Amino acid sequence: MDRQVKFTRLSRAVLEANYDWTIVRIDAAGGLYGLGEAYMGPGLTTILDELRPLVLGADAAQIEQIVRKLRGCTVHASPGVCFHAIAGIEAALWDLLGKAWRQPVWKLLGGQFRQRVRVYADCHAGDALDSMNAVLQSRTPFWTGARDNAPAAVSLKHHGWNPAETHFPPPDRYRTRAREMANRGFTALKFDADIPTPLPTDNYNRSLRREEIDFVLERLRAVRAEIGPGVDLAVDCHWNYATPDAIQLGRALGELDLLWLEDPVPPESVRQLRTVQNSVPMPIATGENHYLLTDFLRLLDEGGVRLLAPDIQKIGALDLKALSRLADAMATSLTIHNISGPIGTVFSAHVCATIPNFLALEWHGASVPFFDHLCGAPIDRGFIPLTDAPGLGITLNEDTARRYAKPGEEFF
Template sequence: MKIVDIKTAVVAYHGKATLVRIDTDVGLSGFGEANPDAGAAAIVGLISELKHGLIGEDPRNVEHCWEKLRRSHVFAGPQGGIFLIALSGIEIALWDLAAKAAGQPLYRMLGGKFRDQVRLYADCGDGDDPSGSTEGCVARARRVVADGFTAIKFDIDDLSHPEKFDTANHTINGAELRSMVERVAAVRDAVGPGIDLCIDLHARYDVPSACRIAWAMEPFDLLWLEEPIPAENVDALRQVRARSRTPICVGENLYLRWGFRELLQQQAVDVIMPDVPKCGGLAESKKIANLAEIYYIPFAPHLVSTPLGTMATSHVCAAVPNFLVLEWHALEEREAWDSYVRAPNGARSIVKDGHIALSDAPGIGVELNMEGVRRHAVPGYGIFD
């Protein structure tokens, strides 16, 4: 079996999500997805260049193909960024092909499963009110918990807060902090102590602000406080973690095993959150999870993917012992999100009661619904042309 072509399609989700299809000379195709945050034009263009390095290769040699592309472009930025995002989409499609060729579900290709279903946390963003009001957060929290989710996350980094002193320096002031505490307290009171609650700061703040926020969050028993400062300075992260009893979660903007090595070695984090269709792909994220296990750190992937990338990531979550919970980020785009694949057993969605059941079908376990793809395709990119 040889690769004959690699094609892409771009659909509306979290901006523009890039889907990848790898075709072979035996008529079998594999599908993958690249993280949308880098911009579809860049990802599509890079994949169109990278594919020439894989024409004629056996797609079942997944890690060989991955390393061939990465090592042959050593001066083109294969350490992170857009290159790794494009490579991640290709790698996921390779694994889908390899598993289909073997007639096995993807988790079995990754060493088997520790669990039959993957628990999700619902990313609730700013709540039902775009301004992030306390009432809007409470309304969304109650609705999501009623839908079966046992873990939720809210954003509380408001850079447009009316009492913010400076648009460039994000050092927090008392009014901002009081607003944060009010929202989190209201959500915790609304959902009770039995729901895991995460809070995201999107790497906005400095060390003193991060510590103040972390201390203020302690009464609310958070599962984690996400990216209170940028992840690039591990020494600074270690300071925040050492000074806080609130667990710190980091990793959505890190790439490859090497991006997590120092973070783990210096014990600067409590939970890691690599984004699988961004950090290098399925095998690489499993290696990151295994590395974290050495330090007894749980693995809770960040994720902004269609059901295709979500189900692919779920296979990794099933295949590692230290999995904690997986992000689900489609509350505001649910109709389009569900339409992109045909869920197993005729179900409306792959998400049920805050969980995803692992598919035993060969490959990723879901097939694209081309009607949904065409309906929500972004003009100008083509659909696997």
């Protein structure tokens, strides 16, 4: 077997889905290629183009070395979107190497603790397709046929909602989505707490009035009543609240027996996270906004959070594995943040299989009509089964990818 896998081409495509799914493709001699996905971000494709000449001709077996080089070349910039691009390249290298060596990615990453990976369904506010561009502005995807594709302003306090919204999600919408997902076999669900209410509020400060908490509680109670105690329930706050308001919310939600309460305060407010964690009954989860192992260490040590939620399309598999060991040594589990399409989701599943302290992998694709058509339906009754197929074990349907490719972007 030829141990060297020199790659000759790096290309990408962007699909317009619930978010921009940016797929990285790396070709090697002999017709082999690997696919990875990078977390969206403004300027991402330009960064991929800038990084291309730094990696062409490298040996795909030298993944740690390549990642270190790319991070070294971008260290003068803030990690952010540069790390997204590097994570997409890293993932494509794992897929390519697996295909070249005829091994599944999970085996290259050290072997598996589990043969199938538990997925939790993110249900937002129980709504239908919610699509946002790279700067979190609401959009109507071009393929819906809607004529006006101009972004509508969204409220950041009420995650992703148009401030002009006058229709508020009724408890039945939460209940119906919960039933649908439980019937599909999911054993864990997540809903948003930061939804608009008809109650007067300030759209910029971080306050929560008791009436607003009761409005959210009514909807989450409907979910818990529908799914019973056998399905786990988590709640996301998207970094919105001030410390005392977050504590009041967390205490009010205590009756729901939550798996976790996610991002109640801004992600950089590490000491405030500790205050909230020490004041509410459920674990606080955070981590999707962080990039560096030193930042995660602060969350564990100073923040005292009981659950870390890193994103593999941001930090890559190698750092995720390192973080897993760090967290495990501090008796902490990982729940994996994920808003990617099927390629990123399957890659995350391979990584999740190889770490001991894994809790659940996020999935946002329920409202994307082509999620299961891009490379086969990866999720079976709430789990992603992993096989011995080389690389990621998936084949991209290029016709489907082309149909939903974002206008104006390169397509491989």
